[in-house]
Amino acid sequence: MNSSAARDRGSARVRPGRRAALVSTAVGTVAAGMVLALATAASAGTTLATSAAEKGRYFGTAVAANKLSDSTYVGILNREFNMVTPENEMKWDATEPSQGQFNYTNADRIVSHAQANGMRVRGHALAWHLQQPGWAQNLSGSALRSAMVNHVTQVATHYKGKIHSWDVVNEAFADGGNGARRDSNLQRTGNDWIEVAFRTARAADPGAKLCYNDYNTDGQNAKSNAVYAMVSDFKARGVPIDCVGFQSHFNSASPVPGDYQANLQRFANLGLDVQITELDIEGSGTAQANSYATVVKACLAVSRCTGISVWGIRDTDSWRASGTPLLFDGNGNKKAAYTATLDALNGGTTPPTSTPPTTVPPTTTPPTTPPPGAGCTASLSLQTWTGGFVATVRVTAGSSGTNGWAATVTLPSGTAVTNAWNAQGSGTTGTVRFANVAYNGRLTAGQSTEFGFQGAGTPPSGTPSCTAS
Numbered sequence: 177m178n179s180s181a182a183r184d185r186g187s188a189r190v191r192p193g194r195r196a197a198l199v200s201t202a203v204g205t206v207a208a209g210m211v212l213a214l215a216t217a218a219s220a221g222t223t224l225a226t227s228a229a230e231k232g233r234y235f236g237t238a239v240a241a242n243k244l245s246d247s248t249y250v251g252i253l254n255r256e257f258n259m260v261t262p263e264n265e266m267k268w269d270a271t272e273p274s275q276g277q278f279n280y281t282n283a284d285r286i287v288s289h290a291q292a293n294g295m296r297v298r299g300h301a302l303a304w305h306l307q308q309p310g311w312a313q314n315l316s317g318s319a320l321r322s323a324m325v326n327h328v329t330q331v332a333t334h335y336k337g338k339i340h341s342w343d344v345v346n347e348a349f350a351d352g353g354n355g356a357r358r359d360s361n362l363q364r365t366g367n368d369w370i371e372v373a374f375r376t377a378r379a380a381d382p383g384a385k386l387c388y389n390d391y392n393t394d395g396q397n398a399k400s401n402a403v404y405a406m407v408s409d410f411k412a413r414g415v416p417i418d419c420v421g422f423q424s425h426f427n428s429a430s431p432v433p434g435d436y437q438a439n440l441q442r443f444a445n446l447g448l449d450v451q452i453t454e455l456d457i458e459g460s461g462t463a464q465a466n467s468y469a470t471v472v473k474a475c476l477a478v479s480r481c482t483g484i485s486v487w488g489i490r491d492t493d494s495w496r497a498s499g500t501p502l503l504f505d506g507n508g509n510k511k512a513a514y515t516a517t518l519d520a521l522n523g524g525t526t527p528p529t530s531t532p533p534t535t536v537p538p539t540t541t542p543p544t545t546p547p548p549g550a551g552c553t554a555s556l557s558l559q560t561w562t563g564g565f566v567a568t569v570r571v572t573a574g575s576s577g578t579n580g581w582a583a584t585v586t587l588p589s590g591t592a593v594t595n596a597w598n599a600q601g602s603g604t605t606g607t608v609r610f611a612n613v614a615y616n617g618r619l620t621a622g623q624s625t626e627f628g629f630q631g632a633g634t635p636p637s638g639t640p641s642c643t644a645s
Contacts, residue, residue, distance in 0.1 A: 224503075224514075225258035227521035228483065231476060234259040234296065234340075235521070236485035238454070241265050241282040243493065244289055248508040252489050253293075259340065260290045261298040261453070261485055268302075269309040269564065271331050275323065278330055287338055298453070298485065299339040301346035301389065302328045303373045305360035306566065306595060306630050313361065313594060321365040325376050332380035341385035341419060341451065344377045345370050349390060351598060352614070355402030370406070371415050378416035389421035389453055395433030396442070404443065411446055419482075421453035424471060427499060428459060429623050432467050437474035444480035454487040457513070458499030465516035468503070472520035495557055495568060550576040552619075554583040554640035565635035568628045569599075569610070571642055573619035578644040580617040583627075584609050585640045591633030599627035 221227040228235035236259025243249045253260070264270055265283040272278050290297050303324055315323055332342065348370055350358040362369050370388070377386050388407065393400035403420065410417045420443050426432055433439070440450045452475055457467045475481035488494040492506035503514040551574045558565050571581050585608050587593070592604045599610040608629075616625040 221518075221522045224256045224518060224521065227518055229258065231521060233475070233481070234483035234485075236260060236296075236298065236483060237489055238263045238300075238485065238487045239286050239289075239489075240493070241285045244285065249489055249493070252504060252508055257295065259296045259298060259483060259485060260286060261300050262286045263300075263488075264307065266299055266301070266331065267304065267307040268312060268327060269307045272312075272327055273309050275309075275311045276326075278334070280334055283335075287335065291338070296340040297335075297338060299332075299335060299342040299384070300453075301343035302331060302377060303344065303362060303369075304346040305358060305362055306347070307564070308361075310594075310632065316361060317365060320361060321369065321372070324362065324365070324369070325372065328373055328376045329380045332377050332384070336381045337383060339381060339384045341387050341421075342377055342381065343389040343421060343453070344386050344417075345373050346389045347391065348388075349393075349399050349402050351392060351399065353398045355398040355405075357402075371410065374410070374416050385418040385449065386416055387419040387421045387449075387451065387453075388417060389423065391423035391425055391454070394422055394424050394426075394439065395435045396439050400439060404446075407443065407446055407448065411448070417448065419449035419451055421451045423454040423487075424452050424456075425454060425487075425496070426457045426467060427501075427624070428463075429625070432457075432470050432474075436471070437477055440474060440478045440481055444478050449480050449482045450478060451482055452484040455484055456487045456494060456496060456499075456501035458496060458501045460500055461512055464501075465512040468513045469516040469520040472517055476520070476523075497557060498555060498570075550574045550644070552578055552581050552642040552644040554642040556585070556636065556638075556640055558635050564594075564630065564632050566628060566630050567635065568626055569640055570624050570626050571612075571619070572624040573621055573644065575621045576644075577621045577623070578612075578617065578619045580612050580645040581619070581642060582609055582611040582645075583640045583642045585629075585636050586638055587631065587636050588634040591631055591636070594630050594632050596627070596629035598625070599629075601629065 221230060224235040235257060237253065237257045239253065239260045240263045262283050265286055271280060271283060287297055312320065312323055328344070348358055348363070350356045357363050357367070374386055388403065390399070390403060393403055407417060407420060422440070443450050452471065455471060457464055459467070472484065475484055486502055488502050490504045490506050490508055491497055491500040491502050494502050503511055503517060505511055553572050553574070555570045557568045567585070569583055569585070571583055587605060587608060593601060593608055596610065598613060598616060600613055602609040602611070610627060610629070619625060
């Protein structure tokens with residue numbers, strides 16, 4: 177969105193990304209023993225990790241290295257989770273800031289913390305069109321292909337034996353209704369680039385699970401069908417792929433789809449593990465709790481759904497913080513969503529299982545800026561690192577809805593947009609205008625959509641302006 181979509185996506189979601197067999201390596205065996213020891217020390221089923229482990233699964237979270245000095249954050253991490261995913265620290269720009277010169281300091285810190293506390297690690301991500309260092313963005317063709325192969329080889333080799341699952345390739349399919357590959361610099365090196373990345377990763381780290389990870393693939397649609405076709409082809413031809421990750425970023429406008437479990441199952445039927453990699457669900461109260469319970473129950477119902485990871489610990493740690501999408505509030509207190517998740521893992525009592533509403537319930541925290549009588553509003557959230565950032569902009573329609581919209585963001589001097597998704601950008605520096613694309617311009621009253629962009633330099637700080645048509 178990750179992430180792991182614009183998340184991970186923070187990315188997009190980055191994005192946006194973000195399961196229960198153990199890696200059959202010495203490190204995996206040691207980690208399993210440590211997890212068992214922790215589970216024995218605690219009352220069974222009283223934490224997310226111990227309850228998931230009783231069902232043969234893991235329960236993980238995304239971790240930022242700079243928050244490992246936060247005692248509240250670390251206290252929850254160590255108590256509740258047995259899998260960690262580095263938020264940004266293993267991405268290309270972080271691990272290879274200059275070509276051929278690798279920096280693992282922050283990623284190593286997360287891995288060391290995980291190992292010291294009996295947790296496993298999801299590697300995120302080896303090849304992605306976003307958060308590439310500037311030197312890689314300036315390459316193309318065979319030079320970029322060679323650089324990608326070397327990057328995958330070096331990073332996977334550095335962490336050989338320490339990674340449970342790698343997101344080898346992240347978010348390679350476009351949004352929209354035709355199921356096409358995303359037009360990226362990696363895609364333009366040749367349609368076989370994904371296969372090459374997986375074969376390279378297997379050679380470098382034979383013991384790790386190798387996963388494809390994406391967002392907006394949670395139900396059966398054109399995008400998930402395209403991923404399914406690719407994975408089916410890989411399995412038929414012996415391309416090494418072990419798992420598919422579903423980022424599962426939900427809100428009231430995009431709730432848990434009715435065929436969520438069936439979609440997980442059809443991928444599992446290909447002989448793959450499926451993993452929920454970047455789960456967050458905007459909202460609050462019973463509606464949010466119900467949605468979390470629905471996701472957990474779906475995973476438990478699919479034998480090859482090997483684990484769930486939420487994308488952050490407290491609401492304030494989330495790339496979608498304004499939507500309060502996680503299991504703990506900003507003070508580290510357990511929310512109703514936490515209780516529902518634990519109950520679902522334990523197979524106990526859960527809140528009512530009615531279908532999540534398609535409109536925001538009254539208990540949801542209202543937006544900081546109410547929609548105007550007409551037009552639209554926009555809000556901005558950021559994921560930052562030294563020298564760059566990913567921005568996610570949420571556009572919300574006013575009472576008249578929209579047939580189209582445009583949001584304007586003012587960038588600091590010296591900052592430039594390097595990539596954008598879910599919107600058409602006009603300009604890269606100064607005041608930049610982003611307009612809707614074909615599939616997200618029409619919004620009903622109060623409905624929201626999100627787009628994102630990656631930038632180099634200082635991130636913007638103001639509130640975007642929005643106009644509707």
